[in-house]
Amino acid sequence: MGLVFWIVLAPLIAAVLILVVPGLRAGAHRALGLLGSAAALVLALAAWGRFQYATSAYQEVSRLHWFTLPALWQQSDLSIGLSFGVDGLSLPLVLLAAFISLLAGVAAPRTLQRTRLYYFWMELATAGILGVFTAMDLFTFLLALELSLFAAFFLIHLFGEAGSRKAAFKFLLYRGLASVLFLAALVGLAYGAAGGFGTTQPDTQGIINGAGALTFDIPTLTDTLHKASEAFFTPHARSVLFLILLLGVLVEEAFVPFHTWLPTTHEFSDTTTNMLIGGVLTKTGAYALLRFGVGLLPGEVRHWGVLIAVLGVINILYGAFAAWAQKDWRRLIAFGSISHMGLVLLGVAALNAAGLQGAMFMMVSSGLLTALLFFLTGAIKERTQTALIPSLGGLSRPMPMLSGFLLVAALGSLGLPLTSGFVSEIQAFIGGFGTYPAISFVGVIGIILSAVYLLYAMEKTTFGPARQSYTGLADATPREYVPTVVLTALVLLIGVYPSVIGDLFGLSVQALLRIGG
């Protein structure tokens, strides 16, 4: 089995062990959970070390055949099974997911109750997310997506604050809807790639007859559609499939106006779950857009480019304005994340190297920063018992380190150079201005707005006279330094030397663009 297979399996094994081994104490649950995530991280780092930069193909491939549906379509068998692999697009996200899962595990408070369930669901969610990013066929992708969905549902439901039940169901319904849309669009694409939608162009008949095998294999699909994406679909079918996919992405990624689950979810979840959801779970939709939208239907991305770019700018501005009005740090971060991901849409719509690479950078950067912000505000809330911005103030005095890191996170989030935020922003905007200058001109206002809402929140949180009730509060503990320092270091590392992950993206982005023509 390839390395990547074990990346997904490690947290899964940990989850099963946590559940079935009887008589474990809370500490053992925690240790097993951390071990699972740590193993995934070590393996992901190993995969990075062995990564072949000279190819854009999937690496470390492992395929598990499960069963075959015989003669499903025109005497073509459909093979169902699990297959995993990484390429330049997925490896950075795998690393991100493994890092954040481990750090979220470390960040979980010692006082936690029901640790068995907690770490079980967490490892399951981790396995699901890792599976989404490493999936090499549609079946694996959808299966892993479902796994991450219900694992996260239980994390929100069981461990959130009072009122988390509603938030959990909102989350489940929205993301479930997104899964259904993905299912419809992806199966439709596979069906189409096998010639299911026919075509009127006689000169491409040969290709269709040759490619008439039904398959869920992503590289094969990409290759098939790459050759002649127009040949397999009528324009109408192409557009419908793409719009279904796009709708799925919008719901999955919490884009306006399908975003209201995200602030609600974050408001009612505990810190660790927030890190996991904000850090990685909200990157799956954008990943799907790149992998399947740009990868399989590049012509449609170009065709609907204006729509996507406008949606992106709407998200940038709407998220920023909404964040400005928030009183709760967690809702503010959620809207900030929506604003960030709007930039991903703009970059993807641009369909050039800078735009796509900026989108990838933004996914990683937003993941790191969102997780860091959630962790720090969570740590503050543990002490002050509130995450409401007007109730805070003057925290620099009792907790200078936490305040300092919060400032770094906020600055990264507003795109200050030498943090990962800036690298993402400038590439995405270079891409955006390259293709849609007028739309991008509106979008850059978001850069001002992000400074407005983040610095407003900072001013009310860490600046100002120290409140009497907060004077005796302790600064960061060693347990808290681990996630804080690691996440901050990653943000700065990418900001100072972006080639660290930029080189991973390079060839894959080129490959996507070749497909895009």
Added chain:
Amino acid sequence: MFPIPTGSLLALGAILFCIGLYGALTKRNLIIVLVSIELMLNAANINLVTFSRLGVGPNISGQVFALFTITVAAAEIAVGLALLLAIFRVRKTTEVQDLNVHKH
């Protein structure tokens, strides 16, 4: 031997099935309901036997199938009566209308 017309046999089966259905849907006592279900099964048996005579290659497999059905019906009624007894012990009733724990 004067063969009974297929239509008559099928009509008998249909009538038997309808009586059974009527009983299963309307009778209040669970025992009567079980008996009615037996009637429906036997209606099916008559059809099996009837159709075994027809077709390209008439053979006795339909009749064999009917025998199977009778066996299964016997087993089923045994289970059904056992369940009935168990229900009676708990609820002190065999009236169908009283067994409505699944009501909204």
Added chain:
Amino acid sequence: MVEYAWLVPLLPLVAYVFLLVLGRRAPEGIVAGVSVVLTFAAFLISALVFRSVGQSPDQTGPYVFHWLTVGTHSFTVGFEVTHLNALMLVVVSLVSTLVLLFSKGYMHGDERFPVFYQYLNLFVFSMLALVISPNLLQLYIFWEMVGLCSYLLVGFWYFKPEAALAAKKSFIVTRIGDVGLFTGIILLFLASGSFDYSTVFTAAAAHKLSLGWISNDHLVTLAAILIFVGAVGKSAQFPLHVWLPDAMEGPTPVSALIHAATMVAAGVYLVARCYPLFQLSPAALSTVAWIGGITALLAALIALTQRDIKRVIAYSTISQLGYMMMALGVGAYAYGVFHLMTHAFFKALLFLAAGSVIHALDTQDLFEMGGLYKKMKLTAWTFLAGALALAGIVPFAGFWSKDDILAAALESGHTVLYVFGLIAAFCTAFYIFRVYFLTFTGQPRDPARHEHAHEGSWVMTLPLVVLAVLATIGGFFNTPFNGYGLERYLFADSPQGAIGATTPENVGLMVLSVLVGLAGIGLAALMYWRPAIQPEKLARSLGFLYQLSFRKFYLDEIYYAIVVATGKAIAAIVDFVDRYIIDGIVRLVARIVATIGLGLKYTQTGQIQAYTAVAAFGVLILVAWAMWSIGGVL
């Protein structure tokens, strides 16, 4: 020597990292000592670089290495030394060294003393790295970094709400400008395929800068103006000048270093660095000139009536930066840079001297000062040198540079701007001597404060003396007496077309501007030194005009009403839409589904026979449908 220029920004970075490792409890002596020594070393290297660039101008770089690959483009970072930035390196590192030394005395006893030095070192590093950048991308990176340091240092006394507000305001207002710069460099990159100055300027000169939607000429104008918008924000030009006076909430050494000598001059530096681009667009140049002229006048008028010593000097900074922009705009490239240099000296001096006063009296209100000459002779004399330089009196530094600018404005045909400049010069002389007389002469207005006032230790006085010397003789770098040395040095960079070395000195204009300056000083003396005119009476008789100046032309209020209130309103509307309309629709859908469910639950009677009946009926329908579709019985 030039190939070692990277050491200049590196040394302050080393100091920063060192202090970061030492932590927040490090002893003051070590902290300040390390910072001053390393920055002074950076100054020495800068001086060597400056000399060697003058001697062998062909070894200037750029020295770059790979940073990030985007598609087929490679983004690089590195350094490059030109005549312009060699001069900037010297100025920045010199003023930084002096301010770092001064802060040792000024910040003594502050519980976050090491943090203050960390921030200052980070700033010095960022500023030097900005200056030495070989391309627009790196410039932008450090452009934002100096903004960050400014934010941190303005908000250094974070527990003061005004400081927190001012820090936020300074960052956001400059960010409005930064977005312009950001957009500008992206457009230039897209059009030329590179961020490198030389590539961009070559392409622009060859009329090859064009995108699908915009022609070369329009793009050059657009990009130049967008870059200028960035400069407007950073250099506090009208209409984005409002952050600089508020930024005076920061400690005074910060005001001297960041908000007078270096960071705010970065905007002027940027325009100067991109001068080949501006020269290709008359529209952009004239925008620069007019914005500069308006700013120079407007800020000088506001400075007339302010009560806070630091705010007067802050408005003075804005006004002087306006002069520099005006110089660049009318084509007098070298004079703009010359004024940048002299201004760095005398304005840092004025701020540090003011800091010395504030340190002694613990107040910034001019009307709580007075009579300090007796107690602080050295501060008074050095302040006087700075004030004379600012007022443009022969032979102090400011005279030479300001006079050159005014002459260039007149010569290039911008008569209105010349008049603006002359009025501003009169106001300048008046307001700075108003400060001088109110602070150092007359009787103490607050005897309790006055009693404890005393001169600072040598760390505070030495920088004052050095800067006073520079403010006195700094002008001679570019006078007829040395054959316009600075101009010739600078024009090695971009010789084509700018007004400069050829301009003959116009003695008449010189005399006029000195007379205007003297008139301003005289009026100030009559009002505040040997009171012949009652200032209050004058203020009352001027009524509205006085209020206009005192209230800063109500620009803060207007901006608040237009920009901030609108933004907040939009945010509130978006929040409302989000909570009650979008989420409302979501909740409505959920409610409808739930209601339907509630209704349908009554079909669940729990009666098995009812369910069976429905099922049987369903089978009947299916059978009927099957028969019908086969086309048989029914």
